[in-house]
Amino acid sequence: MCMTDEALFWRDALSAHWPIGDAWQTLAGEFDLNFRDEHRVYKVMRADCDDALVGLQVDLLAHLAGSHALIPKLVPTQTGASIQRINDADGKARLCWSISALHGELLVHSSPVDIGLSREIGAAIARLHRALDGFAHPMLQRKIKWDLREVLSVRDASRRYATHPLRDTLDKIFSQQTKDALSALSSLSSQAIHNDLNDHNLLCRADALGPLQLTGIIDFGDAIEAPRIVDLAIAAAYLVLNTQRPFEQLFALVAGYTSVIPLDDTEVGLVWPLLLTRLAQSAVNAWDSAGDANDDYLQVSQAPITDFLATHGDTMPAFVEAGLRRSAGRPPAHQAAREWVAANAHTAFPIFNRSLAEAPVLDLWVAGDDTTDNPVTPDLDQLTKRLLDLAPEDQPVLGKYREARLVYGAPFYLSGDHGATDRRTIHIAIDVFLPAGTTVYAPLDAVVHSAEVCDAEFDYGGLVVLKHTPAEDVTFYTLYGHLTHASAATLSEGQAIKRGEPFAQLGPWAQNGGWPPHVHFQLGMTDAPGSAWPGVVDPDLLDDWQTVFPDPAALLGVADSETTGAEPEPGATHDSRVQHSPPSLRLSYEQPLQIVRGWKSLLFDERGRTYLDAYNNVPHVGHSHPRVRAAVERQLRFINTNTRYLQPIHAAYTEALCARLPAPLSVCFLLSSGSEANELALRLARAHTGSNETIALKAGYHGHTVTTIEISDYKFSGPGGEGAPDWVHIVNNPDTYRFDAPDDNAGAFFAEEVASVIATLAQDSRHPGCFIAETFPSVGGQVVPPRDYLHHVYRHVRAAGGICIADEVQTGLGRLGEYFWGFEHQNVTPDIVVLGKPIGNGYPLAAVITTPEIAASFDTGMEFFATFGGASAACAAGLEVLSIIDDEQLAERAANVGHQLLHGLRSLASAHPVLADVRGEGLFIGVECADADKRPLPEVTRYIVNRLRDRRVLIGSDGPHHNVLKIRPPLAFTAEDAAHFLYSLSTVLSESALQTYR
Ligand code: PMP
Secondary structure, three states: OOOOHHHHHHHHHOOOOOOOOOEEEEEOOOOOOOEEOOEEEEEEEEOOOHHHHHHHHHHHHHHHOOOOOOOEOOOOOOOOOOOOEEEEOOOOOEEEEEEEOOOOOOHEEEEEOOOOHHHHHHHHHHHEEEEEEOOOHHHHHOOOOHHHHHHHHHHHHHOOOOOOHHHHHHHHHHHHHHHHHHHHOOOOOOHHHHHHHHOEEEEEOOOOOOOOOEEEEEEOOEEEOOOOOOHHHHHHHHHHHOOOOOOHHHHHHHHHHOOOOOOHHHHHHHHHHHHHHHHHHHHHHHHHHOOOOHHHHHHHHHHHHHHHHHHHHOHHHHHHHHHHHHHHOOOOOOOOHHHHHHHHHOOOOOOOOOOOOOOOEEEOOOOOOOOOOOOOOOHHHHHHHHHHOOOOOOOEEEEEOOEEEEOOHHHHHOOOOOOOOOEEEEEEEEEOOOOOOOOOEOOOEEEEEEEEEEEOOOOOOOEEEEEEEEEEEEEEEEEEEEHHHHHHOOOOOOOOEEOOEEEEEEEHHOOOOOOOOEEEEEEEEEOHHHHHHHOOOOOOHHHHHHHOOOOOOOHHHOOHHHHHHOOOHHHHHHHHHHHHHOOOOOOOOOOHHHHHHEEOOEEEEOOOOOEEEEEOOOOOOOEOOHHHHHHHHHHHHHHHOOOOOOHHHHHHHHHHHHHOOOOOEEEEEEEHHHHHHHHHHHHHHHHHHHOOOEEEEEEOOOOHHHHHHHHHOHHOOOOOOOOOOEEEEEEOOOOOOOOOOOHHHHHHHHHHHHHHHHHHHHHOOOOOOOOEEEEOOOOOOOOOOOOOHHHHHHHHHHHHEEEEEEEEEOOOOOOOOOOOOOHHOOOOOOOEEOOOOOHHEEEOOOOEEHHHHHHHHHHHOOOOOOOOOHHHHHHHHHHHHHHHHHHHOOOHHHHHHHHHHHHHHHHHHHHHEEEEEEEEOOOOOEEEEEEEOOEEOHHHHHHHHHHHHHHHEEEEOOOOOOOEEEEEEOOOOOOOHHHHHHHHHHHHHOOOOHHHHH
């Protein structure tokens, strides 16, 4: 390691007073020099440092000694002094002191910061406050620039940056609200506080792939006497940076704090304004000092601060307050208004001067009857048609409150890194659909609070908020969206409107943001203007948004049991499953998912949260492909029957399927599952060869029936397995990562094992009936066999009288990109090909395709019949899948996107050696996690899979050692999906827990 002259100088100088260890390094600092060895941190204060400032820190640490586990201890010099004066290279005296080094990494360099860590930090701050209570020191009264109470001078300083992009946000932050906050702050009592609990002053560590834990609180150099809430707000200000879920972290921090020290309403109300103030203060200080020597240190937090202020600086304060109050165990604000509405809503004038009680209610839930077919780019004409189905045009139709919907596709509903993985979905108002021009009446006496025109597509058009103050201390608001522009233009703020007075009209399509005419009626406990009210909110923050925007059903005179959305609750689904499904039926992921909808490469849970599917190969042409659905629907409309009748659709499908296969594979049996198909393939082989001796691969999987389990090493050698029967002979997987095979002849090398099994059988006068293998072993670890492996194997098997079965359940139908079938990669034509999983795109369909000769051997007189095998609707699905693959050029896409993924994965692997082997072909990809000695790392694999799931990206894991990341998305996976997948994986690989595996 290269050490600066300064670091060398101070190592020598300090070693005269402390026993310095070998591992000497420089740490970051704003003004002072900081060094550390393996045991201690050494502080060399700036040349003009006030003795008293060091005295404060030394006294403070002495006060805390032993009372707080996370605080470093003071380490005196060899002669027992707390502080040592040492001359620097320029001969200037510097104050030097030392503290014990704590384990862990700075929070700013750690990830992921989860809710548990935030809670822990909150609780640790509260315990620190307990321990500091009663500590007094004259220096605690000094004036410092980082005192939040000095914020008005920061505001003045910020005025120099008149054209900065954050100007508006800063103005809002330094508004009246901040002044109110500061005056509230001055009413609170003070004590010694840390005053700089930023992410450079908190340490944490992840043990054994567990979550991060707090290991230290350092640097008391900014300690002052101030209200305790200042510390919490400062910690919060840095905790919300660099996280995808800032509000959950903030609320958890406050909940942690209040688990030790309760907060009163004033304190809770200060957290958000002080948090924003601190970020603004940090931004302005950094602009002020741009170009200084200390610039780097100050600039480090700037990008995330700017990002946060730009993205969340405008978040509705009433929402943040709701979350903070809930976390602090305080009752929601505006209790009197809530009670008033509950008791008096029935006195409201009907807003359309007619009863809505009997109006039909739309079901626009994620997977509701009335939602649009396309959940990403919704077709609003479809919604209009649905409305007309429910009621004549002049009759009202209602849309539900608190309903998770996928009808909001405009960019301003999306918030995640990927086009669709994070979006607002929960409608937090009630809709009433009536024709454009319908008059709207005031439900209660009111004044106009705001009247605006929000002109963007899918926005509100004319938008009015009325303020109601029906009693002293009772104020609430009602919002009316999608009005005519004239309605908003003719109203003025402060204008009084009487109960029952007409005040607006419903806007037409051209004026209401492009929606079928309706009013979006929302009840709010916030004085924000209408354009600041979200009408659709984040599903993960629903509880707090519901506090701000309660159910308005009673004000409309409708029954909330009819108009409040309630999605199937995952806990209840899970309980039912535990009760009525076998325990051997397993769920994926530590946090299982309830999936209710799919579209192309996306999956949606009950609240419309979106997941990128990089795992499921059954929805080959994409989840819920409209053409497959239409083909099956059409077929079900007329007939879905079996193969005992001549069926044109059956003929068309078998013909089309056989046309894709090389001669002499021209006879097709249809079934409904891969297991069933493999079972039949074995029967064909036995009938044709007269032998049931079967050669199969190690870690192979062919199905869950009695016989397919008996040939599936993955099952019979796994937990609960009973080993191979004597007619099954297992050879190693042709896995060039795990086995040392000669580079130029690997295929023949692995095939030799098959030859030797055959030789052993021959000694016993037995001969193989068949060889069966997944063409590219999948559960065996997404293995790409060496070229010509099967060519050599088939040669041996056929020479001994056996036939060759290719289980193409995972690899067929264009998944491999360049090869429509896996066996093409191997230069062979199998005697039997088995297909399943993707061929019906989720409709149960499987196939066995063989030669006329083998089919003839099977025709022993016994009828072959499978009730659902070859049923009309399944054939319709299969036929449509084949044409979609061609029409959408999905094999080409698999080749291109697969190439992008493999390339990206290989470059990630070069930076992260845990990705020990990256392999694949098209969209059949595996990444083996292992250490430098190829020892499998199943725990790392599990960690990556679950962390990706937390980021809403789905993959699986497999392989005999459970250490292969399994990536095999629907072929609808796009280049953008691949980029998002790679970005998400790279983020997970950079997480703290994985750094010990470097
Ligand atoms: N063969 C292979 C290679 C498979 O991957 C599977 C299913 N994972 C099967 C057969 C069995 O198919 P099914 O589950 O449809 O019975």
